[in-house]
Amino acid sequence: MSATACSSNPGASPNSGTSTPIVTPPKETPNDNEKKPQEKLEALLQKELSQTKDVAEAVGLTERYMKGVTTEQADQMFMLLEGFYETHLQEAEAQVSNPEVQQKLLQLKWPITLEQASTVKDTELKDLMTNLLKGKYKLESAEGMIFPVVDYEALKSFQPNVSKPMQDYITLMADDSNRPVAKDAGLVISREELIQRTLHAEKFLTSYPASPRYDRIKQLYLNELHMVLFGLDNTPTYDWDSFKLQAEMKQELQKLAQDRENTLTGDMVKEFLAVLKLSKDQLYVKDQGEQKDVPEVRAYMDQMEQRVDTLIRTRTTEG
Template sequence: MKLAQSAAAVLLAAVISLQAGPGAIYAAGAKAGTSTAAASTASTVKSHSNDVYNHMLSLLKSPAKQAEAVSYLEKNIRQATPAQATTMLLKLENAEKANLDAWNNKFFKDSVQSKLMKLMKSGDDLTTLIRKTSDKSLKSLLTSARDSGYRLETSEGMFYLVLDYPRYQKVRSFVTADIQSYIDIMTAETKNPFANDAALSIGWTEVTKRALAQEKFLKSFPKSNRAAQVKELYQQYLNVSLHGLNNTPLFDYDTKKIDPKAKSALAAAVSKGDPSKSGYLKTLKGFLDVLKKNNDTLTPDVEKYRKSVSGA
């Protein structure tokens, strides 16, 4: 801070001197001093950003320090360069994924599951449960999980942890554009997963909206460090768009007719977009065209088309 103030003082003195006209020699000296101070300040800033970056990476070497790493990132990421900040965040995500199974093994214990079953109500998150419980061991477990970057979900009567991508929104503005988009995609997926208990848990319109967002990411950032993850997610959405899920089939199991709401959503996406500029929409248009020829019924021709475009 003192160094930055010194650079500012030198610059101000130079400006005043030039306006007063003390002579070219003094002005040149002030300019040289300013350049030296600015260079020194830049060097100090770079050194500090490197220190922040290296300390974050050192914390991530130990699973026991994951919570400390999460807190450190949120407090210090603005002091790193965008490239460093991006690497720090992605390495944290890697660590959270790598340690997720170990964390879930703690939650899969019968004693923990039974306590959560009695305690948890719809809409409760880890912070709410921490406040609600008087069980010290459970409170400690829930707190550690939250602080380590996880959130609690439930499916088929089981409680389990997932990565808390919405929390990444706190540091979104400090990372590169592709990872900002990635955070948004994963935040939507975390807040409202597309499937639960083998059934679609979002509307068909939302399916098309998310698929288009994923496709846009892949077009905009084909070389992104997270392109492979988004491509895998996009493939899931493409398959859902053409097949549905076991408990939310696209075609009725008995009549073989397409779900009217699903067809309407797919058709709306095609009409609002431009199939010539979107592989996803081009696929949907072709699918709808084949359906029209087959009276909206799942026939061998329809099956052949969707296998040719989705591989499933």
């Protein structure tokens, strides 16, 4: 897991009449998808994306190439755009991290929108903000710093083109980009919402085990499950002095295991509680003033991903 849409220019359909005069055909554009071998479109888009560093242009190219293609091709194109973000995110961060830019951005009203960007008098800042926002980034702030993140809510504009699994993937990613689970080493959403997000990620994994985005959502799921069980440094599920699971958290986990007994998450929590029974609810122990692992708990954590994979294979609904 560290810039909305450009307008497209649809190609003209060929005239099928026989009485019209012969004319020179228009120059082929990326929108004339019916004129190109379908299997080559993804490679053509990839080539064009590799030749630009402009994120707004990258989004526009992807939108144009997606017109009239199959959902399978649209999925590949969407992932190519994600690859563009991964390659160029550091460049976008560098543009925004300039101290002068930071000061100017901090003076603006949040959240920063395209409409607000259009009113900025500083031409360079205006162009930077407009390009990032049209490229489906959004600006976030933490610890006094402003930085760009991919705005998956804006990327929902691609959902009509892609497959149902990819639509659901975008929705999960949008939930995370709209309201991050954690910030500054602490949970910033309710534990109830955290549990619901964990269950939503689980549903994706069990519904679409063949998805090319399975591994990404599995990592999201494992991160969220870990937060359900252990919390975070600033919002732990255990007492900081004794490293023992808090009584109210134990009750919450017991209820979760009972209410969701037929789910992957319910099974994982049930197994975790069995481990804690052996450790007498100790998630860690204090040894000469230092936090040390409990062997049984460490073993559970080390095999968590493998156990998730095993349980998913027994309950998948695809194939």
